[in-house]
Amino acid sequence: MAKPIVLGVLASGRGSNLQSILDAINSGEISAEVGVVISDKPEANALKRAADLNIAAVCVDRKQYKSQQDFEQALIKQLQLYKVDLVILAGFMRILSSYFVNAYPNKIMNIHPSLLPAFPGKNAQQQALLYGAKVSGCTVHFVDEGMDTGPIILQQPVPVLADDTPESLAARILQQEHMIYPQAIKFFVEGRLQLEGRLVKLLSK
Structure with missing residues (x-):
C-alpha cells in the first residue's frame, strides 16, 4: 500500500482552514495526513488545534532568527523532519522567499481571499x-516567488453585497475557502493536477 501524502501546514492564526482540511481527512475525502503544523507565532490557535489532536505542533518564531533565510532554513528543517510532501499555507502571514519556494517547487499551496489576480496582498476584502x-x-494557487502570483488551481466567486463591510465579506469568503481548499488538496493527492506553464489542468480520474 502506498505511503499517504504528508501535509505540512503553516499557519499564523486561528487555524480555521486547517480545521476544514482536518475534517476532510477525517471524513475520508482526502487520503492524506497532516504530519506537522508550524506557526511563526507561539500564541497561534492553530498550534493548539494541532496539539489537541496529537499532531506535531511546532513554533518557529521569526524573532529568534537573524535573517529571513535562517528562519526559512528552520521551517524547511521541520518540514523535512516530518517528511512533508505538500506544504499548505493556511493564514501564514509571512512572505516566503525564492529560497523556500525552490525547496518545494510546485508543492506549496496558498489560499487568498480574492479572485486573483485582483486584490493581492493584505486586506483583500477591503x-x-x-x-x-x-x-x-x-x-487556491501554487506559490511562486511573487506575492499571490502563482498558478491558479481553483477559484470560487462570492457576490459583494451593497451593505457589506470588510468583516461580513470576509466571513462569507471564508465559508467558501473551507470548501475549495480541501478540494484542491484532494486533487493534488490524487495526482490530478498537471502544470503547463501558468496553466493548472485538472485531469480526469
Whole structure:
C-alpha cells in the first residue's frame, strides 16, 4: 500500500482552514495526513488545534532568527523532519522567499481571499469594497516567488453585497475557502493536477 501524502501546514492564526482540511481527512475525502503544523507565532490557535489532536505542533518564531533565510532554513528543517510532501499555507502571514519556494517547487499551496489576480496582498476584502467590485471570492494557487502570483488551481466567486463591510465579506469568503481548499488538496493527492506553464489542468480520474 502506498505511503499517504504528508501535509505540512503553516499557519499564523486561528487555524480555521486547517480545521476544514482536518475534517476532510477525517471524513475520508482526502487520503492524506497532516504530519506537522508550524506557526511563526507561539500564541497561534492553530498550534493548539494541532496539539489537541496529537499532531506535531511546532513554533518557529521569526524573532529568534537573524535573517529571513535562517528562519526559512528552520521551517524547511521541520518540514523535512516530518517528511512533508505538500506544504499548505493556511493564514501564514509571512512572505516566503525564492529560497523556500525552490525547496518545494510546485508543492506549496496558498489560499487568498480574492479572485486573483485582483486584490493581492493584505486586506483583500477591503480592497474589493474600496474598488467597488461586485464580485469577490477566493483562490487556491501554487506559490511562486511573487506575492499571490502563482498558478491558479481553483477559484470560487462570492457576490459583494451593497451593505457589506470588510468583516461580513470576509466571513462569507471564508465559508467558501473551507470548501475549495480541501478540494484542491484532494486533487493534488490524487495526482490530478498537471502544470503547463501558468496553466493548472485538472485531469480526469
